[in-house]
Amino acid sequence: MCLAIPGKVLTIEGDDPITRIAQVQFGGITKRVSLACVPDVAVDQYVLVHAGLAISVIDNAEAQRVFEYLERIDELTELSGETS
Amino acid sequence: MKYLDEYRDASSARKFAEAIRRITTRPHRIMEICGGQTHAILRFGIDEFLPPQISLIHGPGCPVCVTPVEMIDKALEIAAMPDVIFCSFGDMLRVPGSNHDLFHVKSQGGGVRMVYSPLDAVQLASENPERRVVFFAVGFETTAPVNALAVVQAKKRGLTNFFMLVSHVLVPPAVETILGSPNNRVQGLLAAGHVCAIMGCKDYEPIAKRYRVPIVVTGFEPVDILQGIFQCVKQLEEGRAEVENPYARCVKSEGNASARSLITKVFQVVPRTWRGIGEIPKSGLGLREEFACFDAELEFQTSKCPEVQSNACIAGLVLQGIKKPEQCSEFGTSCLPDRPLGAPMVSAEGACAAYYRYRKRRDLS
Numbered sequence: 368m369c370l371a372i373p374g375k376v377l378t379i380e381g382d383d384p385i386t387r388i389a390q391v392q393f394g395g396i397t398k399r400v401s402l403a404c405v406p407d408v409a410v411d412q413y414v415l416v417h418a419g420l421a422i423s424v425i426d427n428a429e430a431q432r433v434f435e436y437l438e439r440i441d442e443l444t445e446l447s448g449e450t451s
Numbered sequence: 452m453k454y455l456d457e458y459r460d461a462s463s464a465r466k467f468a469e470a471i472r473r474i475t476t477r478p479h480r481i482m483e484i485c486g487g488q489t490h491a492i493l494r495f496g497i498d499e500f501l502p503p504q505i506s507l508i509h510g511p512g513c514p515v516c517v518t519p520v521e522m523i524d525k526a527l528e529i530a531a532m533p534d535v536i537f538c539s540f541g542d543m544l545r546v547p548g549s550n551h552d553l554f555h556v557k558s559q560g561g562g563v564r565m566v567y568s569p570l571d572a573v574q575l576a577s578e579n580p581e582r583r584v585v586f587f588a589v590g591f592e593t594t595a596p597v598n599a600l601a602v603v604q605a606k607k608r609g610l611t612n613f614f615m616l617v618s619h620v621l622v623p624p625a626v627e628t629i630l631g632s633p634n635n636r637v638q639g640l641l642a643a644g645h646v647c648a649i650m651g652c653k654d655y656e657p658i659a660k661r662y663r664v665p666i667v668v669t670g671f672e673p674v675d676i677l678q679g680i681f682q683c684v685k686q687l688e689e690g691r692a693e694v695e696n697p698y699a700r701c702v703k704s705e706g707n708a709s710a711r712s713l714i715t716k717v718f719q720v721v722p723r724t725w726r727g728i729g730e731i732p733k734s735g736l737g738l739r740e741e742f743a744c745f746d747a748e749l750e751f752q753t754s755k756c757p758e759v760q761s762n763a764c765i766a767g768l769v770l771q772g773i774k775k776p777e778q779c780s781e782f783g784t785s786c787l788p789d790r791p792l793g794a795p796m797v798s799a800e801g802a803c804a805a806y807y808r809y810r811k812r813r814d815l816s
């Protein structure tokens with residue numbers, strides 16, 4: 368139920384924060400999505416969409432960090448602290 | 452698809468799985484709270500990549516599964532009324548009430564509609580002024596903002612024929628109930644990423660401290676889930692119990708302020724009964740008084756009949772991670788996805804349905 372899917376903002380319509388709508392592209396399909404909770408989003412950014420509402424703007428720098436973390440995985444597997 | 456495919460990459464997933472194997476020196480029991488993650492774990496066979504010392508316990512994070520029978524019975528009664536269009540997310544349609552489900556009401560000519568968003572239900576209400584349109588608002592913090600927005604839009608449009616049957620639940624109180632129980636087996640937690648996208652991570656800090664459990668905010672793709680498990684195991688091995696957020700591409704530590712203010716505008720915290728667990732104080736959301744005119748429970752008089760539940764169903768133990776679905780005597784015999792005895796077999800995110808769909812098939816092949 369908490370499933371949310373990333374999509375790309377193609378166009379934005381309206382100024383009223385409660386009714387602002389975007390066309391958002393998910394793979395091959397496009398859907399109308401409310402932008403009521405992402406007031407600062409711009410066209411071409413990616414949003415995370417749940418039940419017709421964008422709940423978060425995806426942070427590209429943070430998105431890369433997972434793979435940076437993975438590059439350091441060998442040193443990360445050296446444990447520190449109070450192992451028992 | 453960007454931000455999806457790269458997190459399903461098999462070689463990255465394998466690297467995390469190997470790293471988990473390297474650092475694991477003793478048994479650890481980790482609970483993934485969210486049913487969406489349970490589904491992904493079974494679908495991608497993530498638990499089979501893990502060393503045998505690590506057991507994943509499936510949490511109560513399936514709103515469909517924890518909605519009490521009494522609430523389903525109310526929905527069924529309202530949906531059968533002749534002037535009602537009853538709207539719901541698809542997976543609520545097959546949840547058994549005491550006698551039948553919403554699909555049955557639909558087959559008997561009831562106005563039951565599956566919608567993608569509560570905003571579609573508001574639209575239906577404005578297109579059908581002669582009907583009363585009711586939306587079944589179930590869900591966790593992830594779904595609360597869009598449900599709140601639907602109420603705000605209905606008010607703004609001056610609709611008097613839109614109502615909500617609210618059975619919203621909150622994650623942290625349920626987590627505390629599980630961690631504080633004398634039967635608790637959970638040593639580490641994967642917090643549900645999309646709940647945290649709304650609420651942030653701060654609520655978990657006192658919980659991590661009080662119960663000395665590491666809590667890692669985790670996404671829904673295989674690489675995300677394996678990273679969550681890796682960071683959780685690493686903390687357990689190092690004797691730490693902190694809140695970490697590797698899902699920061701979607702989750703800010705303070706959450707989403709606009710979404711949170713929508714929730715507090717429309718909803719207030721109320722006690723809520725969880726199917727299989729019982730009443731938990733301050734664990735749900737209900738409409739605030741100023742939005743009471745949208746409350747389906749006030750609009751519709753429903754009878755209070757005693758609820759009937761299958762005696763053999765151990766959903767409560769499954770939802771608290773005390774038993775696995777396969778340990779239920781009815782699993783795969785008298786309880787099947789197309790005739791479920793309990794809610795965890797109904798929703799795709801329920802632990803019983805996930806085990807049936809992915810485990811059973813593999814056993815047969």
Ligand code: SF4
Nearest residue numbers: 764765779786793803
């Ligand atoms: S398998 Fe069916 S009867 Fe058993 S706990 Fe799960 S839902 Fe209940």
